[in-house]
Amino acid sequence: MQLYHHPFSLDSQKVRLALEEKGIDYTSYHVNPITGKNMDSSFFRVNPTTRLPVFQNGAHIIFNTIEIIQYIERIAEVSSGANNITFSGREVVEWMQEIQEWNPKFFTLSHTPEKYRLYVSKFIRRVVIARMSESPDLASAYHRKLKEAYETEEKLKDPDVLKRSREHLVVLLDEVEKKLNETTYLAGEEFTMADVMLIPVLSRLVLLDLENEYIASRPNIAEYWAMVQQRPSYKKVIGKYFNGWRKHKTLIKTWCFVRIRSLLGRY
Template sequence: MQLYHHPYSMDSQKVRLVLEEKGVDYTSYHVNPLTGKNMNASFFRMNPSAKLPVFQNGSHIIFRAIDIVQYIDRLTASLSGEAASVSTETAEWIQKIENWNPRIFTLAHTPPKYRTFISKFIRRVIIARMSESPDLASMYHIKLREAYETEDKLKNLDGVKQSEDELRVILDEAESQLENTGYLAGDNYTLADSMFIPLLVRVSLLNLEEEYINTRPKVLEYYNMVKKRPSYKVVIGKYFNGWRKYRTLYKTACFLLVRNTLRRY
């Protein structure tokens, strides 16, 4: 089994948390979307959406995080001789979290100068790949159009506010749930927690904990608890705890600056 992913990707974190919690052995391949590696022709041919993660088991390839998570759950249950079982509460939480798109929220809370720099770099990467692989030009053109559409959406303040409001609703519901249970869908860790934790990590990465997490005592208590799990330390803590966050960001920033200066896209 192979997983193409990156530590920055929320969906990648969801899948990796499930893999680690279930003890599944897999081969890891890093594909950094901030440097446009997901636009390389070899990856793009496999997954024209260019989104992460991509999970491959033999000839079977899955793209969407929710589909990968459910596949892994069924697979591990089958290998253990058990029937795959996801409670109604778990399924509802998974769908609720999956329905929230973090892209606009993330970009809206990223300093404009960094957001603009990365956006221009990615557009130049797409144009360069389009020139290198003419047979994929039509699909690359779709990604280029999506990049411009995203910039337009960021100018729509109502859309940004809607994304923020949707996040608050999820966190408020989580706060209410965690007043009665230890984890998101009950007293045991489930797939719902693996889907929810990366949402909290994204808020932390954007330095918005005070507004979105610390104001909700049960969510804060839960977040501090799950940080102690081995899966969290492997998937997230290794890259984002303390000074590691700055190292992770610094490496990517240096790479982008060098490539942009040399005009190597």
């Protein structure tokens, strides 16, 4: 089994948490979307959406995050040899779907310093143009990605787009806060795949230095957040890259790569 992912990718974190929680072995391939590695023709031919993660088991390839996690559940149950195979219940799946409905793209970009965001956006557009030249048979698909990049920048100028993203997040967190007043974890007293979906969302808020506004202001979520950070899966998937000085190391390394490639004109 192979997983194409990156530590920056929120959906990649969800899938990796599921793999770690279920104890599934897999081969890891880092594909950094900020440096445009997801635009390489070899990856692009497999996944024209360029979204991460991509899960592959033999000839079976899955792009949808929830479908990947449910597939991991099936693998884990079958591998365990359990007579009564059970999967996530209705409440867990409903929470998974509700969390996945919030798209972090515009929220994240709107809280990224503009000079860095625009610099990376320009770099990615140049990467797409370079790959288009290298693989003319994929020119139309690359052109769609180029158009999408320009549309993203335009939408970021629309305050209504950003307002809707924030309001969606607030509603989600308020529902989570209410639920955690009744149970230890999101879907009851046991850790489930619903928690796997939620943890990266909270981690993204911390990464953006928004913990006080969105987490600390909600006591149940704050207590939950402190608890889930102690799980081995969190430490391996997220904490390893974003706790303390490692956060700056991870971000600076990527930023230096983009800067050097831009200066050398190597896309």
